[in-house]
Amino acid sequence: MKSVKKLLTLAMATMLSVSLVACGGAKVTSSNANGQQTSTSSDKTLKVQFDVEVASMDPQIATDGTSFEAIAAVTEGLYSVDAAGSPILAAAESAEKSEDGLTYTFKVRDNKWSNGTNVTANDFVFAWRRLADPKTASEYGFMISIAGIKNADDVLSGKKGVEELGVTAKDDETLVVELSHPVTFFESLLSFPSFFPVNEEFFKEAGDSFATSPDTILANGPYKVSSYEPAATTIELVKNADYWDANSVKIDGVKYQVIKEAQQTMLAYQNGDLDVATLAGEQVEQFKNDPEFNNVAAGYLWYISVNQKVAGFENENLRKAFALSYDKEAIVNNILKDGSIAADFAVPKLLATGPDGKDFRETTGTYLSTDKAKALDYYNKAKQELGKEAFTYKMMVEDTESAQNVAQFIQSEIQTTLPGVTIELEVMPKKNRVERMQAGDFESVLTRWGPDYADPMTYLDMWTTDSPNNYGFWSNAEYDKAIQSAKKGELALNPEARWEALKKAEKTVMDEAVILPVYQKGNAVMIKKNVSGIENHSVGVPRILKNVTMN
């Protein structure tokens, strides 16, 4: 008895001291050689970390990047995108565009769902109608309207039945899509999961449990689901042998593991429990020299929106003074350090490719680059015009660590560069920030915008007078006209002219400092060195794993 007690006490004491030491120096070293062995076993299953649960495996219901990634691993739309982000045929074998750009005819490839039935044109008709159906209440229903599909708006608003949507299955292999106006980025839109097919018969059979378990998720893509439950912390996929391009799939499967805690993520990565893991901002410093460290560009643009209904911000010179006054390079290099880049633009890099085959940013200028001397000039002009010597503004910022760090830096930069300006930060959860922006109840705000499709319009549309997301209340009739024309009017018929008009539109936004751009987000990702072929994208499906190889 006595010895048992002793042992127990001893065990407790050891455990405790162990934990104590841990709090003191929980430094993560990469010297765990024996742990790494486990990752290179014969089983070629790619182990990937998610930092949030998959919200839905239903293509027409999902709206977040994590869900999109998992959905795209098992389901394939008419198009996918290649490593560079250009659309490539996937479930469609061929596509034919009519002269006027208003009718597309797709031949659906000979491919099977994982239950053995053929993938048919009707699977697309059913899915797209479902996306547009007010009864589905899909949060991404608006994509059907962005795609310009005939009658989309009327179907969405319930004025017309779903049968009137401009999409028909001529036969099992032939899908005909009618548009109400030409959409230059239509193909790339179709790689968006909202447009992925759903087998009608299977869907009806599954009923409410559709897309909630391996038995109720059909695959027509590179992998199929072997383990899943709603809000699961692990999701397992195995290679889909029936996939038409199964030869290109070089690994046995994918295992997604949800880990929300940053330290645990990296311990699991170093242990060999993960092959791919996303670093938290504060971990970047520690790993940035590791050969397995990677920077991935994300589409999110962070910027400051100023409310032009607030006295002073209607003055262009004051806005410009603010926009030029903070050191963006310092923000990305000293604060974020995660591969984010300074944003001297309103439309991010690697978002959209033009008719010339070049990235939008390659053929446009840079705007509002940091220039503190010029900022002071604008500031002095503004002071004169406004007849004021001192300005105090509130700036909303969400309560994440990185957003707060950036906001504090901007605050001190503006205050130092422009004497007399006081910025007061208002820290709040993101949902409060969004709510107050929507109510117009703010002076300025550090905010972000993620792209929905691979065209500059996903940003530029936001600053039209009637846009619900035009939080700053800037208004320019000429700009509105150009955007409208590029969307549905004359410019939509002429891709080259449209592209030029979009460049001009961006220039206007920047010249008038409608928003004060800060940075384009990057992600720091650790990828084991035996893994290659992971394709990252800043819009749509964030990560495509079809072409991954593991040595």
Added chain:
Amino acid sequence: MKKYLLKRIAISIMTLLVILLVLFLMLEYMPGSPFNDEKLTVDQLALLNQKYGLDQPVIIRFFNYIKNMLTGDFGVSYTISKNTPISTLLQTRLPISLRVGGQAVLLGTIVGLVLGVIAAIKHNTIWDTLTTVISVLGVSLPSYVFALGLSYYLGFKVTLFPLLYSAEAAFKSSVLPTIALCMFTIATIARFTRTEMLEVLGSDYMQLAESKGISGIKLLTRHALRNALIPIITVLAPLIVGLMTGSLVIEKIFSIPGIGSLLVTAIQSNDYNVIVALAFIYSAMYIGIMLVVDILYGVVDPRIRLAKEDNHE
């Protein structure tokens, strides 16, 4: 006794209803909505609210909710697992949380008792000091510190246990979370046991018992520990509740697919039905535990039961 119990249960149900109402009102005034995406148009929002009945006044939603709840329908999740019935989420998740929590209660109580008893018997020795140190640390350090420490040393440095929860190795992978979760319980129970035991050991009747020749284990368990148990049971109830809240953090750290991690995500994303259902379950558990503890008093000390019967009949 029966009457007393019935009355208690009736009060519990009323309490739960009040809690539910307060929850509904609180959610109503929480900033944001489940559909926080700033890209949603007004029409779409109206559509979504209509689909989920959120366009109704809060009081009507409240009564609808209760009506549905009686049939076991807790509604569906709006954001974290879109359109999934809450009951489906609970089916797989509740057992996991209960198991890990149960393990922690069991381990925490046993280890705490043993430590406390040792400290009392070996009063003023190194063992006593050690127990005190453990108690102070256990009470003052939050459980996530233990969780991260244990992960680092036992899950990473010495790969004794898995870092993350996995369904295949359900027990082995729940060892670290259990330990991290029960540290506070160990510390508190040990402290209370030690104090109570010292008092009991020094009492007249213990000296009498000892002088009667009762010795060793029997003396300890039947005479000392039993008397020391009552105050300990009193603290056990809030401790178990503490475990439930602790599990919110621990489940997140170890990626345990339980209800704790679910609740955190739900609150962040205004997933009303999930929040209501889980908060309701937590409240029900709390009230249930209090009830059990009251009954336990009677089992440990028959005098209390009699006293209550006098009061209520």
